[in-house]
Each structure stands twice: as C-alpha cells, then as structure tokens.
Amino acid sequence: MPSLRHSCTAAALAAGISLFSFQAFAEPAGVLRVAVGADPATFDPAFNDLPVGNAVDLAVLEGLFRLDPQNNVQKTLATDSSFSPDGKIFTVKIKTGKTFSNGDPLNAEAVAASFNRMLDEKTGSIYRGLYASLGTVKAVGEDTVEFHMAEPNGHVLMLLASTAASIVDVKAVQRMGAEYGRKPVGSGPYMVERFVGGEGFRLVPNPRYAGDYPATLKAIEFSVVPEDGSRMALMETGAADIVERVPPESIDAINALQDAKVVTPPSMFSINMEMVLRGPLADPRVRKALNMAVDRDGITKGVLGGLGTPSVGMVGPGTQDELRKTFPPIAFDPEGAKKLLAEAGYKPGQLSLSFTCPTGRYIKDVQVCQALAGSFENIGIKATPLVVDRGTWSNVIGMEPDQRKDNMGMVGRATAGMDYTLYRLFYTGVGANRTGYSNPRVDALLKEGRATTDPAKQKQIYGEVQEIIWKDQPFLFLWYQTQAIGVSNRVQGFAVQPNETLVFDKVTVK
C-alpha cells in the first residue's frame, strides 16, 4: 500500500513539475533585493509575529498546508486529510522521503514533534493558545499524523495553513537553541545563509528541496530600514528591487521612476475603533451616530492617500472569503448622527469621548486619530484623541473593559480565519473580548460554528454572526488597509498574500 501511494504522489509531483517545468529545471538565477520596514526578531514560527517573518518562513519552511496569494488552502506536505466521524481525531497523510535542509528526515514523527513543541507550555510559544484546540499530536508510521483534538474545530485547515504551523526541525532546535530563530532549518526551497540583526538577512536555495516551488533565485537579500524616507531612497537609488510599506506620499515618486511601480494589493487588516461598551457607548444610538459621523471616503483618500477601502463588514477581505459576508457601506451622514445623539439625550457639547491610538503601527494612525476627533467634534461630541506609544497602547488594548478609562481604541485585526476572529472578539467573556460585547444569539452561533465541519453550514452561521455584529456596531468600523509595495520592473512573478506576507515562489529577476 505505501509503495502504491508513494508512486501516486510521485506522479502528482511529476505533473506539478511539468506544469512549472520552466522554473523547475531552470537554474536559480539573479539576486532579489528587498527592503523591509520591520526588524524581525526571530524566524522561529513559534514566536514570529511579523509579516516579514511569515515571508521568510514561507520560503524556508513548509507546513502541512499553505495559503496561496488568494488565501485559499493548498496542500504542501500533506497529501490527504480527514476527520474521524466524531470530529475528535484529525488525520493527515504526508509526503514521504522528505528531508530538512540539514539532512534530518522529515517524517510523521518530525511533524508531530514540531507541533508538540509549539503546544508545550515550556516552549513559551505565543501561538500556543491559538493552536490549543489541536490537543496532542501523534505520529502513526512514517506518513500519518493524528491530531487528537482538545475540542472539535471545523477550522483546523485554516489553522494548519498559517505559517505559524510550519514544520520546524525539532532536533535542530535542540542543537541550536535560540540561534534557530535566525537560521531556521526547514524543508522549504530556501534557507537562511546570513542574518545580521537589524541590518538584514540573505536567503539562498536549499539544495535538498524537493517540492512544487523550487528556488528560482540565486539569493534573496533583505535589508531592514525602518525609516520610511530612507527605505524609499533605496528604491529610488536602485539599491532595492522591492520595498515594503510605501507611505502614501511616496507612491507618486516611485511610480514616476522609469523602472519601478507601486502595487497595491488588498490587505486583510481591518482597522476599527473598538468601543468599550459601557456608559454612553452602551447606547446603540450613540454607536450608530459615531459610525455615521465618519467620512470614510474622504479620510481614505485624503489622509491614507488611497491606501484604504471603507469597511463593508467587520472581517477584512481575504479572511476566508467563502465565509465572508459584506454589507452596503455606512453612509456619511453627520446631520443624521446629530439627530441620533439628540434622541439619545445628548445636546451638542454634552458628550465627551476619548480614544486611544498607537503611533506608527497602522498607516497614518496619528493623522487618522486627529481626523476622527475632527469628525466627532463636527457632530457635537467633545473628542480627545490619546496618541500613545506602542507599550501603552498594547496595555490599554489588553485591559478588561471595566478597567478602561477611555471609550475606544484603534486596533487592526488580521487573523487566521473567521472562527478565530469572531469567537475571540465577540463571544461573551472570552479573554480577548475587550469591548464587553455580549449577545446570547452570537454566543450560540459561534459555538455551533466552531464545531461544524460542513462548509455550507459554516457559511450560514457566520453570515448571521457577521450580520448581527454589523448591525450592533460594537466597533466604529473604519476601513481595510491597502498594502503598497514598490516593485522594480526587473522583478516578475512577485505576489503578496492578504495577510501582508510576501511570496517569492515564482519570482524571477531580469
């Protein structure tokens, strides 16, 4: 049996290869130079929390599944997967004969070890909670991995397709310790050749790679330049082929270059002012008035320079689009907002609200904060924007609703799926529900949705949840961010995922 399956896999593989035969058999050529704004601390998927780390993990490691640029789940190491009838055991068949870049075998045992490492409390992974529902992971033979689920979860594929679930070589982790975070050993098409903290890192092809996305580049050189102006200067001087996070004001300058342009793929980052549902904001009329007071079109064009699309639902595009439901945009209607406020019993100038914004975390966050304050002032609310540093912001955002002194906080959410996002934010009493939102119907639906494996059923459940949330407006819905990436004309085949991960699978340089 195994041999038969093996040959099938090989055939599939061969088919895959023939599809991409040009790239597959072409020698890796050219050096791609990428300038990124964030300084990755580690590539260890158990700790990485930056899109640039995701990009490296995607190139250096492999997961059981992965997301394509459209956020659809694809098989990588996995060849097949199925739930047991009671939904308690999730079985994945994997490719055999694979090795990590250091030659260690990548078999079912290695896959199980990788998951169990992340789930081990002693590891201290920041994703342990997210993956806690996977329970314990066991290897059965060479090619089968069993997840003994802690609770039923119909979204396990979404979880496993995230780069956080990439398979690490646990033996290498034990040997290398923290250094593993710099030069992770995986089975992806590339490996990290050099990493200089804060300066940059360099990926080179992994000679042991066997898979669908063989390396096309001789090297990918990343340089870390946090200052926007300096990073753009790299693009303008031709010292970089790809620059991440082009600020709106530089888009024209880069488009004006002869040999580069800015691409603006959508991002799943959904930016909202998350309300604390106490005091005045417990009143749905006030929440509605706030939502009507904001000129989303004006701000996204004027302040964000076009790098935003007004929200048409809480969940951003690319977050499991098959389950996502959108609604007509909220109309900008300050007069209507004033009326609603009057109905709620507030005369102009009577209502005071404060809200917390981070600096430099989201596109033009400080300016947006001021623009929002202006919008609220326009409908007769005394608005105080509190622009705080990252540490304070994360403190405020992480507080229990009854400890909060402000009324709203600006948060961007980009998450690993519908269940994760909605359950964490809106299920009554869940630790991450910082608005204090509570709706028995939503609770019931979320619970049901989590356990359901049937896509049609999921679509119906989550559609209803999204609709209730959109109507209840526990958030001041703002917009979805748009990514802006400067790409030189010599780069071809470059793609970006909605979660802002750069994908180098098919990139070639002229």
Added chain:
Amino acid sequence: MSLAQDMATDAPPLATRVVVAPSRRRWTLLRRVLAQPKGAIGLILVVLYLLLAILGPMLAPQDAFRQNFAQTLRPPSAAHWFGTDQLGRDVFSRVLVGARATLGIGVGGVAVAFLIGVPLGILAAWRRGWVEALLMRAIDIMLSFPDIVFALAVVAILGANTQNVIIAVGVVAVPVFARTARAVTLSILAEPYIEGSAALGASPARIILRHVQPNIAGTLLTLSTLLFASTLLSASGLGFLGLGTQPPYPEWGTMLGESRSYIRSHPYLATFPGLFLAGSALAFNLLGEALRVIYDPTSRRTSRRAPLFAFLRRRSAKPPAGPLDADSADRNAVSVKALRMAFRTRDGLLDVVRGVDLAIRPGRTLALVGESGSGKSTLLRAIGTLANPQEVAITDGAIGIGGESALGLSAVALRELRRRKIGVVFQDAASALNPVLTIGAQLAEAVRAGCGLDDEAVRQRCIDLLKDVRIADPERRLAMYPHQFSGGMKQRIVIAIALAQDPQVLLADEPTSALDVTIQQQILVLLREIQETRGMAMLLVTHDLSLVSRFADDVAVMYAGRIVESGEVATVLERPLHPYALALRASAPGGAESRGQPLRSIPGEPPLVGEFPDGCAFRPRCPRNQGRPECAECEPEPRAIAGRQVACLFAEEGLS
C-alpha cells in the same frame, strides 16, 4: 526676556575698559548684548519668537485645527502660505499657533532643569561632605542613562503630552545645571571676600543670597539660553520617535517629525516647521553666545577683540614710519621716535600712546613710571614687538632695537630680532610660564631657537642659566612643572628664559609687583646684577617710585600716553618739574619703609583711554592749571629744562 532684565540688575560690576556709570547699570547687560552683532541678532530674533508665542494664535489667519479632506497636501498658495498638511489644515496657521507650545517646551524644560538642578548644585557645593558625594553620585547615575532613552522612558511612564515632554526634557538637563551650579558656587565660595563674610558670622543662606546668587546668575543665564536650544531639539527628537506633544495641538518638532517622510514629495511640509524650529534654536544660541562672551571671564577678551563682522568696519591704520636715522640708532639699544599707538575698538581707534620719544643706551636702566592706564605696559609690549596687532595698532613713529627697526618686519625677521635682541620679564611669573610644560622644555625651547645645539649642550646651557638666576639643584628642577615652584622661583625662571639668547635689551614689566617684599628685593638685585654684568639695556616698567632711585639710571614719567618728564634719576627725582611727577614723588616719599605703596593719593582719577581732555591731559588734576587758558589750548611739547625733558608750559614754576 524678563529673566535677562532681572539678571541685569544683579549682574556683578565687571572690570572693563569702558566703565558705565552706576545709574545706568540696569541697562548695562542689554547694551552689552546689543553691542555684539551676535547678541543683537539673537535678541531681536528671541523677542520676535516670544512675540510669536504670545500673539501667534491671534495672528493665525485660519483655524489651525480645521480639517478639510478635499484640500490635503496642497503646496503653498495665496490662500495657504505654507500649504496644507495631511488633514488639509493650514500649515502657516499651525506654525503660528505652534510657537506657544514649542517655546513653552523650551522655557518649561529649562525652568524644570534650573529649578531642580541649581539648588542641588548649590547645596552640594555648600554642604560638601557626604551630601555632595551623594548628590554628585546621583548625577553620575543620571548621566549614565542615555538622554533620549531617559526622556523616552519619562514620557512613556507619565504619558505623552506637552507637560510631560517638558518634564522629560527638563529632567534630562538637570545634571548640566547641577554640575555647573556646583562648580561656580565652589569657586565663588573660595573667594577671599566670601570666606571673610563667613568668618564674620554671616549665615549660610545670607551668603548664598547676597554673594553667590548674583555671581552665578550670569553663568546660569548663559547656560539657560544655550540649553534652551538643546532642549527644543531633544523635544523634537522625542517627536521623531513618536512621543512628542499630543495631537491635534501643533508643535514644531512634532510637525517636523511627522512630516519627515514628505521631505521628497511635499518638501514645504517639513521645511517651514523645520526652519522655524532651527531658527528658534539659532536665536537662543546666538543670544547665549553673546551672554557667554559677557559673563564668561575666559571669553571676555574675545568680546573686545573679536566682534563679528568687525572686518567690515576696520579702518586701516596708517603704516608706521620707515627706518630710523642711522646716527641715533647705532648708539642706543632702544630708540623710540614719535611713537603713536591706538587700541582697536568697535568705535574705531582709541589713542593710547601719543607721541613718545625714548632712548636707552647699552648698560643703562630706564625706569618707566606712571599710573595704571597711562600706556606704559602697552609701550613696553610695543618695544618688545609683542603688541598684538589685532588689539593695538602702531599708527605712527618708529621703534629701533639695537640699531634695527622693529617695525614692518617680516615674520621671520621679527622672530630673529626677538630671539637675538630682546628678553622679556613679565609681571606675573605664574602666567608667563606654560603650566603644562616642564621648566626644562620651556628653557630648552628658548635656548634651541635659531641655533643648532645638540641635546646635551642645550641641557648644559639650561642648567647654566638656572645657575645664573641662583636656582639651586638645577639638574633636578628641569623636569619640574611651573606649579611646583614658588612665585619668586618662577620669576627667576622667567628671567632665565629671557636671558637664554643673551639679549641686548631686557624688558621688565613690573617684574616684582606680584611678589612679597623680601623676594622683590632679591629679584631686583638679581636683575640689576645681570644687567650690569652683561651690559644689557633694561627697561623697567613700574608704578613704584621707590624702586626707581635704587635700581634705575634714568627715569621717564608717563601720563595719558605721553612722557611728561624724563631724565637721569638723580635729576628728576631730586626736583621733579612736571606737576604730575611732583605729585608722584609726593605720594611716594621714598625710603624703604613705604616701599610698595601704590600711587593713589593724587587727587582725581586718571583719564580713560579715548577720553583725554583737550590741551594738557593733566589739566583737570593739575594744581598749576587754575583756569589758565594756555593749558587748554594745546598739548605741551617736551622741552629741555634743567637737565631733563619736561612737557609742561609752566615747568619753570617747579624750579622756584
């Protein structure tokens, strides 16, 4: 501004050439600041900025907070002089409104630093002991936290708003104030008059209030002004790191920080707040520099010597006359003819030496006597070719040393002349020796100059020179530094250096006035001996008439830049004919018992340079004047009367 004026009232009177009447002292500081181009520009700018801070919000043509998403990032236009920002607000109005917060941070930050730092510094200096040790250690600890991180942490802990930014940048500057206040207080407390007050039982608080506070006020005012600028810049650094003032209130540093990524695409956005910010830092720096020049004793010379842009105004002095006629030159070691000299000041040239004729033959000692400010030291420096051409101009006349003209020489010829023919002994031996070089090095330099002796020969010559000036154990002394010698020993060393090249002329500028009486005697005896054994000509400048009769052959009495009477010591001192010389002798009746008495008992004050009266300069103090019109008419020329030269129209009255 108000600070500056308050300080002006308390400013200690400072010794300067241009003394201002006490009633006008209140405005002294202001005038002295304005007198410097730096100060004038700085003060005007600072006043303008402060006006902007007060009136800015009223002047703003548009609502600085009004957003307009249809009008974002517009370039400068008639409607928006500085363009509009990311939220469509008028940048010009925001800059005007932002003046208050920006300057407020500067003033507030400095105030915080001042109010914490100065009392701590004074306390440390006053209490000494463990209080000082503890405070200074605490300041060390503060200094070891990096500035920006410290400020960052303060803002992060307290929350980002204008008030906390002020606290943060203020606290960061505390060590500077504390250290300065301590250092200055320590030096003031060491002054004899303070020790005197303490000895008289004055309470510490009183001493600090009465003596210390006014004396450190100037330094601290200067420091405050200079720190103001750096405080603004650190606040702007916080703005850069996203921890500036809270939006939407404008502040230049934050505006600049926020718009920095627009430098390429919308340059005006960063340029205007940047220019205003840099301009305000510049204004306070200029003012601070001007204050520093006034208060910092170490830079006081600069103020007199180096006004900014002075080169635009400097009048060229008349070139000095040509070579001396040969016959007088070859006989005299020093020959000065119709020499006129003037100080260079901002207001032009001020005459200080006004037509002096002087001659010293080899082997003779000429004593040049006169009150302070009579121009005698200036004359000595001119003869020694050491007059600083940037301070003093030789406007007319001639100087000859050993038959050579000392004026209009090339740099090489001048060095040669100095080396071969001139030795100089200064008033203060302590400052005449370089404190950071050994005696041996300084002597060797003098010996080696212009001749090719080997090291051993140089050393032997140094030892011989020290022996000549009666310094015991010369071999060991060569390796010592000036501060390891007593005053008298230092003066001997200075003399040894002066003698190193066997000069023909020895110039001694009050060589003993800094020494105590017994040492004075020894030094003068030594000088006299050396002069006689080597047959040198010596010019001895002194205001002590009692020394003259015993150590000089000839004497020249100088008053207001002119020689009023000169001749042999015996003749002149026996019966002075000029009323000033007479008064001088009367005030110092001679004899060992009154040696060292200053010549202060002549009625009236000597005239200031540049304020000489018409006619005879001694006229206002002269007992012979009695309103005689002749005295006011013209400056009397020296005439030969009774074996000497006298410049008095009524000199004959002295004979009767």
Added chain:
Amino acid sequence: MFVLRRLGGALPTLFAVSLLVFLFVDLIPGDPAQILAGPSASNEEVASIRKFLGLDEPLPTRYGHFIRGIWDPSAATSFRTHRPVVVELAERLPNTLIVSIGGLLIGVALGTLAGIVSAMRPGGLADAAITVLTLAGISMPIYWLGLLCIWLFAVNLGWLPAAGASTPAHFVLPILVIATRPAAMFSRLVAASLTETMGKDYLDTARAKGLSETRVVLAHALRNSLVAAVSVAGVQFGGMLGGSVVTETVFGIPGVGRLLVDAVSRADYPIIQYTILMFAVFFVVINLVTDLLTQWLDPRTREQERPA
C-alpha cells in the same frame, strides 16, 4: 593603581544603576507578555507567556536572576529573540561605536581646526563663516539634516548609499552627520579657550624666545585649550552613544541605540536593562579616560587627590 581605585569607586554607582534600571523597566508601560501575545490574545495566553518569561516570580528572585545574567549569558536572554543579550549587543555595538567614534573623531578634528582658524583671525571672514556654520550645526534637528543629506548625496547625486551598514561607504553619511554636533561644539570651545589662552603671557614669553607663530599656537596654546575640550569630549561621547538612536534609525544602521529604543517599545526588559547597564559602564570608563587624558595634558591635575 589610580585606575583600579577609580574603578573600585565606581562599583557603588554601578550597583545603584543596576538596581534602578531593574526597577525602572517595570515602570515602562506595556506588559512584555501582552505585547508578545498580540492584541487578540486571551488573558490565559498572556498569563502563560508571562510565566514562561519568569515575570511572575517575586522581585528579589528576578533581581538575582538579573545580576546572575551579568556573568552568565544564558541567564540573560532577550524576550523577543531568546538569544543571550550579550550576543545581541556584540552584534550591534561595533556599528554604534564606528559611527560614534568616527563622528566624534571627525567632529573633533574639524572643530579643532575651525576653532584654531577662528581664534587666529577673530572677526575675519573665516571666523564669521565658522560661527554661522557651527551655530546652524547645533540648531538643526539631526534627523532632518540626515534625511536632507540622504536626499542630496544618495538620491540626487548618487554618491553614497542611502541606508544600511553593509559596506564602509554606508558609514560615510552617518558619520558626517553625527560629526556636525561635536564639530560645532569643539570649534566654539577651542576658539573660546584658545582666545583665552592667546592672551596669556606665556605665549608672549614663547614669542619673545623667537618661536614661530605656528609653533607658539600648536606647542603652547593648543595643548592648554585641549584640557577644557577633552572633558567636554568625554561627556559628548557618552551622549553620542545614547543619542545614536536617531541617526541609526534614519540611516538604517543596526546599532545599540535602535536596539534599545525598539526594546523599550516592545518592553524587552533584559535588553533594556543590560544595555543601560553597559552604558553606565561605558560612562565610568569614559570618565576615567577623560581624567587620564586631562592628567596627561595638564600636569597640575596629576598630584592632586581627586575624589574617586
């Protein structure tokens, strides 16, 4: 001997710094665990990470751990990278030192030169130009200057790379930009103290010996002026190390300053603590070197007992 005594005397200071810096990080807002876990984490997840980081231990235990980390690198690891802090610092310190020392040296050299020119020809055109330039130099926010320099030299003229630290050419702009402040300070300082020195009688003594003006200035005046300048240079250098964050950010140089500020914003306690402790040690060493230099330059300070 003197050196040993001074270093010994600095121990209490360093101990106080260690205690302060340890307590100080707790005041910085932001719970490291919360920041690591991200905005979507539940309380239980945050608590588990906090436990992993050892932040739930009592204060004395944590301080003991912190002190142990001074000699045991494995006890002092970054919250973010899990690598020993010493490794992180060792990787970045050279960049900071190159930029700071390079900037200081060039600044001091240029400043001294400018100061001499100013002092030799006070009121001259050169003096006026230097005064204007130096005042402008200390009045301009350094990041603005840096960005303008990138724009001019890297983007417009294309002479130098814009950002990064991979080749020596990358360090040219940051060093020059960093050098402006010490250059400005030194030119004023040297000019002022030279002008003061220029009025001293011992220079006239030297001139009367028949020495050339150049020799008079270099051998006699400058050395005295440098005494004051050296102590300022010491303080400046300390400030430059700490203040390097702005330049490092603008020029994309991975240095200690940026590491520290990033650590503050992410509440990476061990990095903050050990970096500041390292700065404190530097400060002690710089003070010591300054004193030794001063003593070498000025013999009057040699024999006096200075409070350690």
